[in-house]
Amino acid sequence: MTSIDLDNVQNVIVTGKSGAGKQPRIDVLVEEFDLEQLSTGDIFRHYLGIFDKIDYDEDLSQFWDEKQNRFLADETIANEIGTEDNDVLLGLKAKYFVERGLFGPDYIVNALFESKFAEKDYKNQILDGYPRTLDQAKFLLNLVSEKDVSLDFMVLVDNSDERIIKRTVQRRICPKCGKVYHLTYKPPKNGKCEKCGVDVIQRSDDTEEKIKSRLQEFKKKALPAIEYLKDEGIPLVKVPGHLEEFTPENVRKSVMDEVEKLVKQ
Numbered sequence: 001m002t003s004i005d006l007d008n009v010q011n012v013i014v015t016g017k018s019g020a021g022k023q024p025r026i027d028v029l030v031e032e033f034d035l036e037q038l039s040t041g042d043i044f045r046h047y048l049g050i051f052d053k054i055d056y057d058e059d060l061s062q063f064w065d066e067k068q069n070r071f072l073a074d075e076t077i078a079n080e081i082g083t084e085d086n087d088v089l090l091g092l093k094a095k096y097f098v099e100r101g102l103f104g105p106d107y108i109v110n111a112l113f114e115s116k117f118a119e120k121d122y123k124n125q126i127l128d129g130y131p132r133t134l135d136q137a138k139f140l141l142n143l144v145s146e147k148d149v150s151l152d153f154m155v156l157v158d159n160s161d162e163r164i165i166k167r168t169v170q171r172r173i174c175p176k177c178g179k180v181y182h183l184t185y186k187p188p189k190n191g192k193c194e195k196c197g198v199d200v201i202q203r204s205d206d207t208e209e210k211i212k213s214r215l216q217e218f219k220k221k222a223l224p225a226i227e228y229l230k231d232e233g234i235p236l237v238k239v240p241g242h243l244e245e246f247t248p249e250n251v252r253k254s255v256m257d258e259v260e261k262l263v264k265q
């Protein structure tokens with residue numbers, strides 16, 4: 001195995017089941033390695049926001065070709081909505097899937113990701129929620145090699161299904177900025193987001209049934225993607241998503257103890 005230079009980390013993947021406790025671990029890595037968090041959720045919200053600015057209210061399904069299982073040509077879409085701005089087109093495609101409760105096919109997710117990653121010069125990022133499938137992992141590996149940047153290591157935040165189910169049903173989220181709260185561990189003051197002041201909500205997909213289906217999805221799709229990258233030589237460290245005593249110091253130590261082992265390998 002190639003040894004890792006922790007003084008020159010360019011990109012890190014943080015992965016784990018939805019609800020495993022990724023965010024506090026990401027916060028540690030952001031600070032320790034001076035990185036930015038690039039999350040798929042934020043990327044979707046970003047492009048959705050760009051599309052929403054053009055005030056187009058017609059049904060988006062007219063742009064989707066059921067038979068071909070893909071969007072109509074960009075030129076056709078651009079003619080109808082009155083702009084050929086690529087970010088707006090990406091936003092429209094993202095919105096089409098979000099409205100249907102889907103993340104969308106790999107080629108769309110890859111396009112959204114690449115566009116935002118390019119803005120960041122392909123480095124100093126913590127990839128959160130990406131890659132989520134084998135195709136996305138392959139795309140990412142090609143991209144970093146093409147752009148001559150490194151994908152230094154992956155962090156898998158480990159947690160049990162039982163605990164995740166218990167935690168997730170109490171999760172609340174800000175509909176405006178996406179900030180996550182928890183009724184027991186991180187209660188929103190007066191039920192409102194501390195940044196935006198709007199009422200936090202329970203996401204419709206935070207029911208037990210939907211959580212279980214996401215856990216299945218992670219095992220079926222995201223784990224093979226991680227395994228693939230590991231086989232391709234990207235080091236993987238596992239950190240606990242649950243600590244007996246949850247303090248910032250304990251979280252930091254539980255992450256950095258594992259990451260520092262990479263140097264000694």
Ligand SMILES: [Zn+2]
Pocket residue numbers: 174175176177178179193194195196197
């Ligand atoms: Zn908010």
